Amino acid sequence: MIDFKKKTAELLNDVIEDLQFDEIMETIEVPKNTEMGDYAFPCFKLASIFKKSPQMIASSLVESIDSDKNFESIKAVGPYINFTIEKSILSKLIIEEVLDEEDQYGSSDLGKGKNVVVEYSSVNIAKPFHMGHIRSTMIGYSLYKIYSFLGYNTIGINHLGDYGTQFGKLIVAYKKWGDKEAIEANPIPELLKIYVKFHEEAEKDPTLDDEARAWFTKLENGDEEAVRLWTLFRKVSLKEFEGVYDLLGVEFDSYAGESFYSDMIPGLLEEMREKGVMTNEEGAELVNLEPYDMPNALITKSDGSSLYITRDLTAAKYRKEEYDFYKNIYVVGSQQNLHFKQWIKIIELMGYEWAKDCIHVPFGMVGLEEGSLSTRNGRVVFLEDVLNKAIETTKDIIEEKNPDLDNKEEVAKQVGVGSVVFQELSNNRIKDYTFSWEHTLSFEGETGPYVQYSHARACSVLRNAEVTLEDVDYSLLNNKASFDLIREISKFGEVIKRAAEKYEPSLVTRYITHLAQLFNRFYHETPILVDDEELKKARVAVVKAYKHVVKNGLSLIAIEAPEKM
């Protein structure tokens, strides 16, 4: 594939003596409006060197640039020099590349031989899977897919919240008010019920909190009863979560949660004491982070038990040893920014250079119109309910618009779940958002179904096409709609790399949304299955290329692409 930007820079380099090639490459930009061309060179910087107006520089430079077969036109427009690539050359290159690579188009071997750990979802056991949990789950899983597509060996970890004082609370609550049969029949709601009751009672009787802490300490020390109950809670919870993960199509390579690192904590503490990074204060141990403008980090409580941060430190060290990661990514809410800054600094203080490879990828909060999501106050929207409702709504629409469709159930699931996931991955992850049923169940405009529908339409055209794509004459593609689409297709690979660099799946979501808009425009104003065989071939080739790209894009944000809907 020809690098047209480089070609542009070479042409400019021949006529500009005062700038280095690299400087020219950096200055070249892509015009906002595609009608202006494919690349533009602003002449402002040269103005101070030549002591002439940028407009004059642009027009005089253009005259001395040699014409080149790759460019349709090179024009001075005000202070810019605009380069427009020869359309038939670009069309042929792009489309043939897509048709050749198909589901690998846009992929890369950038990450060959490098391991990337991605921690995502990380739900708390014994608590319901609510709407807020979709964020880490989908952002993380999408990053997992994006990094894999770029050739990295990726390891997805569900760092289950299966340890800590909350389990002491649950044990106390269970022993006081629990009902084994009810919990086995209906685990999460029952566990939640007694957990909520615990908090109500603890308000009146604070000694319950002490009791809970004591039970967690017993759990950490391997007390038989504590371990038996904890195992039960974990088992029944996991079983229920699996249903949601199945629905979302999300997978993990490891379910090593917080408890997994329990045995390794003493070793870590010993190491920290030896390295002298901790100080002892009234029985509790902490790391002084004041020199780094952070609050001190408490590592062990005065009763000797561990905290969240202790387990994250242990897990990071374990992952380095086990996976020798190139990057160790944590998809966790922005409330924990300080927590991550603290422990990554501690890793650094312990002398591990790989501290810099530990990356916290934060995201904003999900709220409800009535206020913030709160399990204890009953302000909860269960994720499974949202998914099921979206599937139901999709079924209704199918019955209305396409009642003869085969496997309606499967398609309804793909489209319904896809719409929820798509919405989740649409905005910059750092933004907070308010959940709304109306917004989630709307399937028009910039939505998952919109993009999926464009894919289904492309598939439909291809089914009816009856052509073989040999010796396609790409110069026949001369309308703006087709060229805008082809040009956008060519950007796919860069978008994925950028999404990986920025840890931002929404870049992929927005890209395919825009691509679908361009396809729909093209589809509408360009008859594809025309009598002229040559013209038909060229246009079908565009449709086929689009189909592959949009499908690859959807796959990277973990959304299915049904062929009919």
Next chain:
RNA sequence: GGGGCUAUAGCUCAGCUGGAUAGAGCGACAGAUUCCUAAUCUGUAGGCCACAGGUUCAAAUCCUGUUAGCCCUACCA
């Protein structure tokens, strides 16, 4: 008190390392279906880019301050 994030159209949001008239979708209004799926497309209206300074040939974008909202700030996670 200290720190972090956010602020762009009535609503939900894009706007890349500063560059050519600030873009989408929803909602509103006006249109398009003898033709490949109307979950679609076309058009119109709608903006002191929170506010005030600064840097620059050039600022929604960078810097400083102010305001508002959310989050964090040692024995929860």
